[in-house]
Every structure is written in structure tokens, then in C-alpha cells.
Amino acid sequence: MHLLALLGNDxxxxxxxxxxxxxxxxxxxxxxxxLDGTLWDSTANVALAWQAAIDQVDFIDEEMTVERVRSxxxxxxxxxxxxxxxxxxxxxxxHVQKLCSVSELEILHTKGxxxxxxxxxxxxxxxxxxxxxxxxxxxxxxIEVFLDLNNMHPYFLAHQCFGTKGNPxxxxxxxxxxxxxxxxxxxxxxxxxxxxxxxxxxxxFIFASYGFGVVPDGMVATVNNFSEFIELL
Numbered sequence: 001m002h003l004l005a006l007l008g009n010d011x012x013x014x015x016x017x018x019x020x021x022x023x024x025x026x027x028x029x030x031x032x033x034x035l036d037g038t039l040w041d042s043t044a045n046v047a048l049a050w051q052a053a054i055d056q057v058d059f060i061d062e063e064m065t066v067e068r069v070r071s072x073x074x075x076x077x078x079x080x081x082x083x084x085x086x087x088x089x090x091x092x093x094x095h096v097q098k099l100c101s102v103s104e105l106e107i108l109h110t111k112g113x114x115x116x117x118x119x120x121x122x123x124x125x126x127x128x129x130x131x132x133x134x135x136x137x138x139x140x141x142x143i144e145v146f147l148d149l150n151n152m153h154p155y156f157l158a159h160q161c162f163g164t165k166g167n168p169x170x171x172x173x174x175x176x177x178x179x180x181x182x183x184x185x186x187x188x189x190x191x192x193x194x195x196x197x198x199x200x201x202x203x204x205f206i207f208a209s210y211g212f213g214v215v216p217d218g219m220v221a222t223v224n225n226f227s228e229f230i231e232l233l
Contacts, residue, residue, distance in 0.1 A: 024220070024221060024232055024233055025233065027184065027186075028130060028184045028185060028186045028204075028233070029130065029131065029182060029183050029184045029185070030130055030131040030132070030133065030180070030182045030184070030185040030186070031126060031130050031131075031132055031133070031185070031186055031187075031188060031233070032132075032133045032134070032135050032173060032176055032177075032185055032186070032187045032188070032203070033132070033133070033134050033135075033187075033188045033189075034074070034134075034135065034136060034187070034188060034189035034190060034191075034194050034208075035134055035136040035138065035142075035143060035146060036073050036074070036136065036138070036190075036211075036212070037073055037074070037189075037190035037191065037208065037211030037212040037213065038116075038188055038189055038190050038194075038208045038211055039115070039116065039119060039134070039146065039226075040112075040113040040114060040115050040116065040119070040146060040150075041113055041114045041116070042108060042112070042113025042114070042146075043066045043069040043070050043073070043113075043212075044066050044114075045107055045108055045111045045112070045113060046069050046104055046107075046108070047064050047065055047066045047068070047069045048107060048111075049100065049103040049104040049106070049107040049108065050064040050069070050100045050103065050104065051063070051064040052103050052107070053096065053099035053100040053102070053103040053104075054096060054099070054100070056099055057092075057095070057096060057099070059088070059092055060085065060088075060096065068084065070212050071083075072084060073191065073212045073213075074137060074189070074190075074191040074193040074194060074212070074213065075137060075193065076137045076162045076168065076169075077097070077101070077137065077138060077139045077162050077163060078097070078162075078166075080097075081093050081096060081097045081100070101139050104139070104142070105139075105141050105142065105145060108142070108145045108149075109145055109148075109149070112145070112146075112149045112150070113146070115150060116210065116225070116226045117225060117226065117227065118225075118226055118227040119226055120150075120152075120155075121227070122226050122227050122229050122230055123152070123155040124155065125229075125230050126155075126229060126230075126233065127154075127155045129233070130233070131157055131180065131182065132155055132156050132157060133156060133157060133158050133159060133160075133176050133180070134146075134156055134159040134160075135159065135160050135161070135169060135172045135173050135176055135187070136159075136161045136162070136169075137161065137162040137168075137169050137193075138161045138162060138163060139161070139162070139163040140161065140163035140164060141163070142161065142163070143159045143161055147159075157180065158176060158179070158180060160172040160173075160175055160176055168197065169193070169194070169197035170196075170197040170198075170200035170201045171201075173185075173187055173197060173198060173201035173203055174201045174202075177201070177203065185203050185204075186203060186204045186205070186206055186220070187201070187203045187204070187205050187206070188205075188206045188208055188223075189205065189206075189207070189208060189211075190207070190208040190209070190210070190211020190212055190213050190215075191211070191212060191213030191215070192213055192214070192215055193213075194213070194215075195207070195215045195218055195219065199218065204220045205218065205219045205220065206219060206220060206221045206222070206223060206232075207219040207221070207222045207223070208223055208226075209222050209223065209224050210223075210224060210225055210226070
């Protein structure tokens with residue numbers, strides 16, 4: 001089955017069944033990636049880190065599970081703790097957030113996250129054709145952990161996150177586009193928040209269906225595993 005879609009003034013077909021079409025080849029000059037649920041899955045070790053953090057206080061008696069971490073993936077770092085701990089007052093929540101942010105980076109520096117299959121091979125292919133970037137709603141230092149632990153620096157030209165300026169993802173996507181004078185970027189993510197941010201930034205969206213969320217429509221393409229980018233782009 002094919003779906004007729006529009007990108008700028010051009011028409012193209014996206015194949016949802018059978019072999020992927022090659023109609024997105026040469027449509028973009030750059031790819032901006034989300035991180036969690038798109039390039040790696042760190043939720044198990046983030047849950048471990050946050051549990052270690054909340055165990056340090058006497059006003060929380062809750063278990064931090066992988067499911068709870070996945071439920072807030074894609075939210076800004078401040079909004080995460082508002083949702084996870086609505087019963088805390090502002091001072092308590094700020095204290096827990098600080099403990100969690102420190103514990104998260106400490107544990108991830110050691111344990112890291114799970115890279116999606118064929119990530120590096122696919123990035124190597126894409127990097128030869130496109131400029132690659134990362135925009136995430138994470139804290140400062142989180143993207144650097146991903147890049148450092150997995151020797152990914154050669155594949156990405158720059159990155160931006162919520163922790164840098166406290167700005168929402170749409171603004172950070174715009175910053176990457178403007179700062180690097182991108183003419184035809186596309187954003188790749190796995191949640192409705194990612195799609196909404198790309199739409200607000202005026203950037204086409206590719207949905208990574210193997211991640212944590214559901215995006216019913218509005219994308220220019222869907223990939224079911226990371227290696228499909230080689231055929232798609």
C-alpha cells in the first residue's frame with residue numbers, strides 16, 4: 001500500500017508494506033535525532049539511578065520502575081518531576097530532581113544504555129550523505145554521556161538539549177536549523193511530543209516506531225528499526 005504525501009512542493013510515495021520506496025532519497029540535507037527511544041534505551045539504568053536518589057530522602061516511599069521512566073520519556077526535565085511526584089512541595093521536588101540528575105549521570109557514565117541494533121553502521125552510512133545532529137529534552141551532560149561511552153562524536157556535528165537554555169524542544173530544533181544554516185532538515189523521534197516539536201519548528205518528522213510512543217499520523221515516513229534508514233534515506 002502506498003500513501004501520497006507532500007514535502008514542500010514535491011510529491012512522494014511512502015511504502016507501508018513490502019519493500020520501502022526510495023522516494024525520500026535526496027529530499028533532505030540533514031537529520032536531527034531525538035535520543036531516548038530513537039538512538040538508545042537507557043530507561044533501565046535511569047530507573048536504577050533515580051531509585052538510588054529517592055532512597056536518600058525520607059519523604060518518598062515509592063518504587064522507580066522502568067515503566068514509570070518510559071512514561072515520561074520525551075518530557076522536559078523539569079516537567080518529568082512534576083508528573084512523577086505531584087504530591088511533593090516545590091522545595092522537595094527541586095531537591096529530588098537535583099539528586100536524580102546527579103545519580104543519573106553517575107550511573108550512566110558506568111552502565112550506559114542499550115544502543116538500538118545496527119546503530120553505528122547506519123549512522124556511518126547516513127553521516128556520509130547528511131549532516132547529523134541530536135536534540136533531546138534531557139539535562140546537560142546526558143547527550144555527552146551517550147557520545148562519550150559509545151564513541152559517537154564522529155557522527156554528530158552538534159547537539160542541543162533542554163538543559164542548555166531551558167527551552168522546549170521545538171526551540172532547540174529551530175536553534176540547530178538556524179545555527180547550522182540547514183536548508184532541508186528532518187527530525188526523527190518516537191513520541192507525540194517529538195512530532196509536535198518538529199511540527200512547531202516547521203521540520204518534517206520521521207517516526208521511529210520501535211521506540212516508546214505512538215504517533216498515529218503526520219509523519220513523512222515510519223521506520224520499524226534503525227537500519228531501515230539506509231533504505232529510506
